Amino acid sequence: MKRILFMPFLQMSSGHHQVVNGIIDSLQEINDLFECEKIDILSYSYGNVERFISKFYLKWIYLFPNFYSWLYKKSAYKNEYEAKRFYFYEWLFLYWMEKLIKEKNPQLIICTHALPSYLLNHLKQKGSISVPVINVYTDYFINQIWGMECIDYHFVPTKEIKEVLIERGVKSDHILVTGIPIHPRYKEQDKVLHQKDKFSILISGGNLGIGLIKTFVETLQPSGKINYTVLCGENNKLYNWIKQLNNPFINAVPYISSKEEMNNLYDRVDAIITKPGGVTISECLFKRIPIFIYHELPGQEEINLQNLKKWGLVYHLECWRDTPNFEEKILKVLHCDKLQKLLNQQLNTYHQHLSKEKVSLFIEKLLAENNIGK
Structure with a gap:
């Protein structure tokens, strides 16, 4: 042994x-x-x-x-x-x-x-x-x-x-x-963002019950052009609160233990809105999923965000609390061929090394x- x-x-x-x-x-x-x-x-x-x-x-x-x-x-x-x-x-x-x-x-x-x-x-x-x-x-x-x-x-x-x-x-x-090493159940995919009338976006970052995920969801004004799936992890209060919203465009998902199920969920989304935690970011870079950062915890995540922005691997949703209907900013990024091409170039460079x-x-x-x- x-x-x-x-x-x-x-x-x-x-x-x-x-x-x-x-x-x-x-x-x-x-x-x-x-x-x-x-x-x-x-x-x-x-x-x-x-x-x-x-x-x-x-x-x-x-x-x-x-x-x-x-x-x-x-x-x-x-x-x-x-x-x-x-x-x-x-x-x-x-x-x-x-x-x-x-x-x-x-x-x-x-x-x-x-x-x-x-x-x-x-x-x-x-x-x-x-x-x-x-x-x-x-x-x-x-x-x-x-x-x-x-x-x-x-x-x-x-x-x-x-x-x-x-x-x-x-x-x-x-x-x-x-x-950052990820679980072997996650499989590579050729994620190409196609222009469409409705996108599917994952929201993550609420597992430990800290951060601004509840405030972020409260601020959302879904137009119907994006379906949001919120990963609640073991945060049952967040899960129950989202279910009570009864919003057809905001779906809550409890803790997912199966890596295969999580891999399939990643395959179905067009982008993720999350915090700059190392493992989640690494999983999304591996899956070539466009990443929007809505909030960072003090200390480590602040420095992560600083570097990820410098390397062109994430989009930073700054000032979302003060921006009415910031969903339009997300849609502009997803619809912008120039930005998507630039992101693909940065992801290719990341994967090549x-x-x-x-x-x-x-x-x-x-x-x-x-x-x-x-």
Whole structure:
């Protein structure tokens, strides 16, 4: 058996966990020789404290978004090329991380969050551990917390992020442009937006119950030219509220657990309106679905949006709260051949730079080349 330890952070539903789940399922499609385990270092170290931290984190973003945004950028992104020590994290977690590695004795560690990557990088620098580590980045930028010098491989979302890592001293052949890894059940499609009288648009971003999705739907003035499907996830309050609207052009969909069903839903829509969360954006880029951004959470999503706009991969619905009938702006974009051609060019460039080697096959080859698990 080949033991792989996956390390996201916190246990709440997030892109870090979605990426882990997708990679695990991809590996298990190859063969059953992979023994995969997912562990959150906070839960491992301090037990039920993790639940409190998760709730506090969500409340903090909801109640004090500007403060969270300022603190995140100051502590983790202000000088993105500068190596930085986080002594508090080391004091809290280094002992537990070393204990975990000795206990589990993994043959490969895959980090989808910066904190475990930072801790493992530090332990490798000290010579306390030698196990190979892969960073899998789940945003469209790299913050200062990620471990770098002693990390063996890096799975990055775009060629631009690869260039950032090279500037920070990482060898080019240790970087794989994978996109943010998505579940293997999602299948490629040649999404060509045809001009039509009525479009179908997906609205996403309400799973955790934070953000402005309810306000956005309240502001909609459907003309009948667009049918909206709102993905509510586990947000039952949002689902029930939309159902009570009884609007023929706004349909609510509860949590979808089946990736095949979600893939089929993506195939049926002409565009998506969402937040700039890493995994959702990666899925839509893979499916070549035009992306409209209506809102971004403070911190990570703000920086994601900034970069995605710079690379020409999304449309930003700015000032929608102050614009009567902003649906017309959406329709203008969908009807504009010039804008659609430009988007297709940017998507082609994005896809051209993605590695042709699947993440799961690369991991299998890495373990085989190092005679790991034999």
